Amino acid sequence: MWSYLARRFAVALATLWLASSLVFLALLVIPGDPASIILGFGADPERIAALQARLGLDKPPLERYLLWYAGALQGDLGESIRYSSPVRTEIARGLSVTLPVVVFSLLLATLISVPLGVLAARRAGSWLDVGISTAALLGIVLPSFWVGLMFIYLFIVRLDLPLPTSFPIDGWRDPQRALLALVLPILTVTLSRSALLVRMVRGSVLEVLSQDYVRTARAKGLAERKVLYKHALKNAALPVVTVLGLEFSQLLIAAVIVETVFGLPGLGSLSLTAINARDFPLVQGIVVVLAAFIVLVNLIVDLLYAYLDPRVSYA
Numbered sequence: 584m585w586s587y588l589a590r591r592f593a594v595a596l597a598t599l600w601l602a603s604s605l606v607f608l609a610l611l612v613i614p615g616d617p618a619s620i621i622l623g624f625g626a627d628p629e630r631i632a633a634l635q636a637r638l639g640l641d642k643p644p645l646e647r648y649l650l651w652y653a654g655a656l657q658g659d660l661g662e663s664i665r666y667s668s669p670v671r672t673e674i675a676r677g678l679s680v681t682l683p684v685v686v687f688s689l690l691l692a693t694l695i696s697v698p699l700g701v702l703a704a705r706r707a708g709s710w711l712d713v714g715i716s717t718a719a720l721l722g723i724v725l726p727s728f729w730v731g732l733m734f735i736y737l738f739i740v741r742l743d744l745p746l747p748t749s750f751p752i753d754g755w756r757d758p759q760r761a762l763l764a765l766v767l768p769i770l771t772v773t774l775s776r777s778a779l780l781v782r783m784v785r786g787s788v789l790e791v792l793s794q795d796y797v798r799t800a801r802a803k804g805l806a807e808r809k810v811l812y813k814h815a816l817k818n819a820a821l822p823v824v825t826v827l828g829l830e831f832s833q834l835l836i837a838a839v840i841v842e843t844v845f846g847l848p849g850l851g852s853l854s855l856t857a858i859n860a861r862d863f864p865l866v867q868g869i870v871v872v873l874a875a876f877i878v879l880v881n882l883i884v885d886l887l888y889a890y891l892d893p894r895v896s897y898a
Contacts, residue, residue, distance in 0.1 A: 591885075595878040602874040603655070603867055607648050610863050616640070617664045617861040638664055651867065660871070661864035665857065670868035677850035678872070680750060684765055684841070684849070685834045688772035689827060695777045697823075700784025701811055707789060715781060722778025731771040731844035738767060749846045768845045776830055783826050787819035794818075820891050828884035832877045 618634040619626065635641045639650070651661055660670035703715040738744045747764040755761045791797060792815055800810045839851030850869065857865040 588882075591878075591882055595875070595882075598878055599871055599874050600652075603652070603871050604648075606867050606870045607644075607651075607863070610861070610866060611644055613861070617863065620860055621664070651864065655871065660868035663857075663865045664862045665860040665865065666862075670864050673853060673865060674850070674868055674872050676754065677848065677853040677869075679754060680765075680847050681835065681838050681842070681849035681851060684768050684772060684838065684847070685831060687765075687769045688776055688834070689831060691769065691773045692776035692780055693827065695773070696780035696784055697816070699777075700781045701788055701816060703781065703785040704788035704792065705807075705811065712785075716785070719778040719781040722774050723782075725775070727771055727775055727840050728844050730774055731767065731841060734767045734771055735845075750848055764845075765847075768841050768847060771841055771844075772834065776834075779830070780823065780826065783823050784819065787822050788815055791815045791819045817891060821888065824884055824887050824891065828880050831880050835873055835876055 616631070616635070618631045618638065618640060622630055622634060632641070639647060642650075654661055658671075660674070662668065663670050663673050666673055699715050699719075703712045706712050735748075739746055739748065745763075746766055747760055750764045751757055751760050788811070797810060797815055801807075835850065837851070838849055839855050841847070842849040842851045850873075854866070854869050856862075857869065
């Protein structure tokens with residue numbers, strides 16, 4: 584196990600290095616100068632040159648990258664060009680909004696989709712199965728931004744619920760208001776993720792229910808509920824766990840859609856702003872943090888495999 588973790592840690596470091604290097608090269612290719620964007624494209628060339636020198640943009644690309652990488656190894660991701668504050672501070676502020684949305688959405692989606700998926704598989708071919716499958720398909724094809732707009736219209740415009748229309752400027756200093764501001768974004772993400780997971784759970788459970796050991800468990804006289812949740816669901820969980828890991832990673836990256844609809848100052852909106860402003864240190868920092876999360880989630884998924892399937896061993 585420890586040797587496996589050591590190998591994965593080495594792979595994680597290589598992944599983070601490769602991701603930061605590719606992003607740095609991509610930012611060099613993208614046209615646009617941060618100093619010109621900050622001062623305006625009609626600014627005096629001398630002022631632009633002075634700002635470039637202050638931001639360190641006048642140095643050769645290799646020197647800039649090595650300086651950034653040396654700081655990153657010490658936990659310093661540099662200073663944001665746009666916000667004039669430490670990159671890690673801006674990323675922490677964005678994650679404080681994005682992570683609750685992603686985590687709570689996937690948790691609710693799992694709690695909803697597992698019982699519905701098992702129920703649909705147990706009643707395969709019935710009207711209940713058709714109804715659940717149709718609703719799941721509808722949830723998949725509906726765009727998240729449209730669902731978010733409909734939720735705003737229904738809950739805030741029509742029902743006039745006391746939900747904040749924007750995330751508090753002071754962040755989580757008022758936890759109640761901050762949580763209320765995340766209710767609709769969480770519901771929006773939960774709807775689309777639940778739809779996909781219901782179909783995954785249904786398909787996995789149906790496949791497992793046709794196995795010999797399930798028929799043997801039923802022949803021994805075990806209760807149907809025990810057969811489903813103790814024998815079938817644990818073995819059907821492997822592909823579902825894989826999808827959950829992928830969904831977590833994708834939601835971190837694609838959060839900009841939901842954050843734009845609800846005006847959330849999360850990591851997705853921060854990424855878009857950083858790219859438009861050519862804020863090189865902030866973009867690099869965001870990519871490194873996202874890559875670290877993805878590597879960590881993949882490691883957790885791999886370890887869960889060993890727990891769910893005794894045949895998997897990392898010794």
